[in-house]
Amino acid sequence: MKLYNYFRSSASFRVRIAFELKGLPYEYLPVHLVKGEHRQEAYTAVSASQLVPTLETDAGELLSQSMAIIEYLDETHPEPALLPRDALGRARVRALAQLIACEIHPLNNLRVLKYLTRELKVDEATKNTWYRHWVRDGLEKLEQELARLPAGTYCYGDTPTLADCCLVPQIFNGKRFEVDFGGLTRTMAAFDACMRHPAFQKAQPSNCPDNEA
């Protein structure tokens, strides 16, 4: 399989984690978002929506949207499972993942930050306050949700799930923008557990071939 992605893209990072958790090899195809490569013809032929990541299956099918890709990997390569076996557990894990992917991340991606600067003419400090506000607000919601679940090593239970694939990139992004993580006990305990797991280490931006840091 091939993964079109970008080292710093949170959505890309989620899928890389899933690949590493499953121990599946993949070809890493970088798409440089800051240089605008996602809008160039070579990539629009791959991704109609000009978003990363895109998974290209061995049969040549092109799949978009990180959570959908991870569920596809989980269905086609079931072990180790990234979703619980029971419908209730799956609903809980999907809800945690979507709380990050639908409530936090969309407000802070590159094209939104550009709109704030270019169209709304906000200054750097205001942009950073916006960023931190939505990450903090969303992570507080996540913390409240986690606090009502049984204790576990990771977001849900004692094995990594789709929720952890979404959590870790969000925390990485938050760290870049110096978000305050104080009081997010369950959230940061799950993050710390993930970062002790080699799959999360291997998938992180600093280990990507297109990393520029």
Next chain:
Amino acid sequence: MKLYNYFRSSASFRVRIAFELKGLPYEYLPVHLVKGEHRQEAYTAVSASQLVPTLETDAGELLSQSMAIIEYLDETHPEPALLPRDALGRARVRALAQLIACEIHPLNNLRVLKYLTRELKVDEATKNTWYRHWVRDGLEKLEQELARLPAGTYCYGDTPTLADCCLVPQIFNGKRFEVDFGGLTRTMAAFDACMRHPAFQKAQPSNCPDNEA
């Protein structure tokens, strides 16, 4: 089952459509977002993240996040199916749903529009331009994705899926803000097909008990 929701909330509307498509009865429990009822104790006891909708199962389990709730309903009440039987089809339908739920809707929900007005001090026209920009931008992405799929009555194939549950509320919201839908041929054909289906009609805001229009 009980559904805590709000007539005008897109995420609530998605779940109502799923209930109607499956012909499942449910108790409608209104949470008035504009009056701030989602932040009051009666509801925070139900929803840790203070978001609508929340599904309360017959066993008393509380489930959040609309797409997760719809997949739960689909897994526990499989007919008619809202996701294809094959992994590739499921990936495509989830990706279309997530393109709406992760790329369009989060930028335009009530708390974001409030932040624009209260914190960034933008005027009404600028707020509406923001709104229309992200809906139009996202729907153009959706149109491009749909254009690469085989033709069908709905977003994916000839029966309604999770993708249509997400599409219809987004178009309703776009109409309220007078978004230009010109050129979105596949998208609007799917929307029109949905609106000829009684389930989508029954679930719409104007048919909700808390509708104020």
